[in-house]
Every structure is written in structure tokens, then in C-alpha cells.
Amino acid sequence: MASPAPTAAPTTAERIRSACVRPGGAMIAVEGLDPSTTSVHHLLGDGSVAITVPVDGPLAASVVSAGNAGIQAVLEMTDYAPLPLREPVRSLVWIQGVLRDVPTAEVPALLDLIAAADPNPALLQVNPGPEETPHALMRLEIESVVVADSTGAESVALGELLGARPDPFCAMESCWLQHMESAHRDVVDRLAARLPASLRQGRVRPLALDRYGVQLRVEGADGDHDVRLPFGKPVDDVTSLSRAIRVLMGCPFLNGLRARGV
Template sequence: MIGDATTGTTLVAPTTAERIRSACARGGDAILATDGVDPTATPVHHLLDDGSFAVMVPTTGPLAAMSVAAGAAGIQAVLEMTDYAPLPLREPVRSLVWISGRLFHVPTPGLAGLLDLIAETNPNPALLQVNTDTGGADASYTLLRLEVDSVVVADSTGAESVGVGALLDAKPDPFCAMESGWLQHLESAHREVVDRLANRLPAPLRRGHVRPLGLDRYGVQLRVEAEDGDHDVRLPFAKPVDDAAGLSQAIRILMGCPFLNGLRARRI
């Protein structure tokens, strides 16, 4: 369950579209599934400006050949993205995203330009391995395009559909790239911060094992692993933050730290 541990009111939190954009930006695990073949891992799943997704599949795999054979008809497929927690939790999956649509082969004319466009915001080294029919030794992937019919995300609160327009309007969280490293460092080197944050939880939840679960511009999420199951709790910031300085101050406020805005303890 997800709740506000402090006020019980409606939370200020990322929209579902923002969460999906952040998951895409983090470049987590993703697979393409279609009838008749085993699911295929795709190292790049990039939202294009027209609302379709650019995805990569092995050139020697069945999906590459099927997309060429299907031509303008395309192939019905589902892109599944898994958002894993940065820490080894008892239940590591934070959310699942299913993007359904039709899969098309990207023709050679314009392919290099599309790869450059993707690399401007997503410089994934795997893009260098896309087959551009130049005979390169590392050309082990084929670029495909998934025209989206529907997007559904599911987490511990349930499932929700999201329109393509909402995805295009949303932006990734400004801290999504640093989230994993920050939470891992928090868990391993600053357990006292987690304990201070845990003091804001309802008393029954403090008896469980409290772990950092998520971080975004709106607040911090904690996972409580208890005997009666897992409980996810959001601690919202007083207002959204956009940079490292604002994030540091917001966390200090959550901790109840008296030394805000750079104040120092008086020397004795």
C-alpha cells in the first residue's frame, strides 16, 4: 500500500506519465513480446517525438526478419519495461509498464539520421551496434519502431492507462539518473539518515525493516519489510525541488535537521 505517513492527505507525487518517462530515461530492463517467438531483450527503448518507440532487436533474431517480411502491415507486439529498485529488496520490482502497438522495420534511408537523433538525448553505446547495411563488424542489432496503441503501468497501488499525448508532455524526473547511486550510498554509508526518516512513519511500521525505495523531485519513498508484508510509504517534500541544493535542504527538513540553509552550530 502507499500512503502519506505525515498528513493522510492526497500526495504530491510524479504523474504516471512522468514515472514512465523516468523509467525510460533510466534505461532499465525491457523485452519485446509477440506471438510465436520467445520474448526478446531490447537494450534501447526510446520515445520519439511522434509518440512511437524506437527499439533494438538482435539482427539474427526472429523479430528482425519478421518485421521486414511484414512490411507496411507491421507486427502486433508488446514492449514490457521493468522498473527495479536500486537495492536488493525482498520484492525488487517497483513497477511494470506495458506498451502495446505494431512493430515496423526502419528502412535504411534515414536510419543514420534517426540514430543520431536518439543519441542526442540517449547516448547509449548499443546504438553503435545497429545494422546500417554498411557491413560493420559490430552491426549486431536492427532498429525497429513501435507505433503505440496503449500504455499501461502497474505497481503496488494497481494499474493505470496513460495516453501517448501525456507521455510526450511529461519529462523524466531531474534526479532519475542519480537515484540508484544515491539510494545505494544512503543505504550503505548513511543509515542514520534512513533511521531519521523512519521516525516519521506510523509507530507500527517502524517495527519493520525500513529501506530506501525511491527518490524524485516530490519526495522520498521508503519500503517497510514487515512480517505482515511489504508497505511502501511516501514522505513528500514541502514543495517540489529541481536541483541538488534544493534536494539536500528538502531531505534535511524531512529529517527534522535544525541546521537549514547552510546554518552552522554555534562554536563553544
């Protein structure tokens, strides 16, 4: 019986979970108001997203005045490539739902819950010092989730999203790709050698790295092309990740050969 093919890429739900834990790049939009940036966008186990907005802004005022009814809002998270690419946006995530203020009595416990999973310094803005602008903690009760990238758009069910986990390397991915680009072009070149001959004429850049494989961006004269090189199996730690990348590179000492004298 043939072995099943390796999983080639993260599921849509996994990609969204990873976007939720990456810092920055998030906006909350409400009809009739200018979009507001939010430095906190933490997915909670009850199917809501905790966000922060300036207390003295029009968005906070609108949500507070709406009371328990809340207001319809859309959280947009932009996943930017960590390198200066021709097209820097890797994907967009839109989470639509009802935005409500978190009651004052519940704020400390919710802050502790978020900080235990993600000690984001922006959480300190909710209870800031006297010289800082205070932020309000709010919940976006999720009604729909959609992610879009160069291949198209796809929605994901809330249950599937809550059952997924972020990629174990998403917090380190940016630093690794930047280091690969600046200090290890030989790695990129050897990975590029696995691409179809028609794609090797463009400029090859590392685009993404996750537990399932490496994704390369080819910036060619005819446009951009993204190609994923999957690992033989998903990896979960730095040691197995390093080995998987070496296998993709074609390192001979991981394919049955040994160095002389060993």
C-alpha cells in the same frame, strides 16, 4: 486562503517517461515468438518508441517480412529497485502497438536524434564492428500504455505521456539510494522516524527518490509496506534536493535555528 497541498508523487506519465530513460530491463514480445531483450527503448516526439533487436533473430525477420503493415507487439519495461529488496520490482510498464522496421536510409538520422538526447552505447550495435552482432533499429507505434505497481494498474493517454518529462534525478537515483543505504543509515533512520509507529518495527529501506519526495519500503513480518514522504515543494537540482531531504530529516538549522557562534 489556504496554500495548496504539495504534489506528493510523480504523475503516471512522468513515471513512464522516467522508465523510458532508465537503462536495461526491457523486453519486446510478439505472439508466437519468444520475448526478445532490447537495450534501447527511447520515446520519440512523434509518439513511437525506438528499439533495437538482433538482426539475425526471428523477431527482426518477422517485422521485415510484414513490411509497412508491421506486427502487433508489446514492450515491457521493468523498474527494479536498486537495492536487494524482498520484492525488487517497483513497477511494470506495458506499451502496446505496431512494430515496424526503420528504412535503411532513415537509420543514421534517427540514431543521431536518439543519441543527442540519450547517448546510449547500445546504439553503436546498430552499426557494429566486424566482431559484433548487428542490431536492427525499429519503431513501435504506440496504441496504449499501462503502468502497474503495488497499488494497482493505470493507463495513460499518449498526449499526456508526450507532454510529461522524466524525473531530473532518475539517472542518478540508483547510485544515491545505494549510497544512502550503505554509508548513511543515519539518514534512513531519521526518515523512518516519520513513519507511523506501527511501521517502525520492520526493516526500513530506501525505495525511491524523485523531485517530489522520498519513498521508503518497510519489510515487516506481515508483508511489505511502501510509504512516501513528500517534500514541501518539488525540487529540480541537487542543492534543493539536499535541502529538502534535510527538512524531512528534521535538521534544526533549516527550521529557524542557527549553530552557536553564527
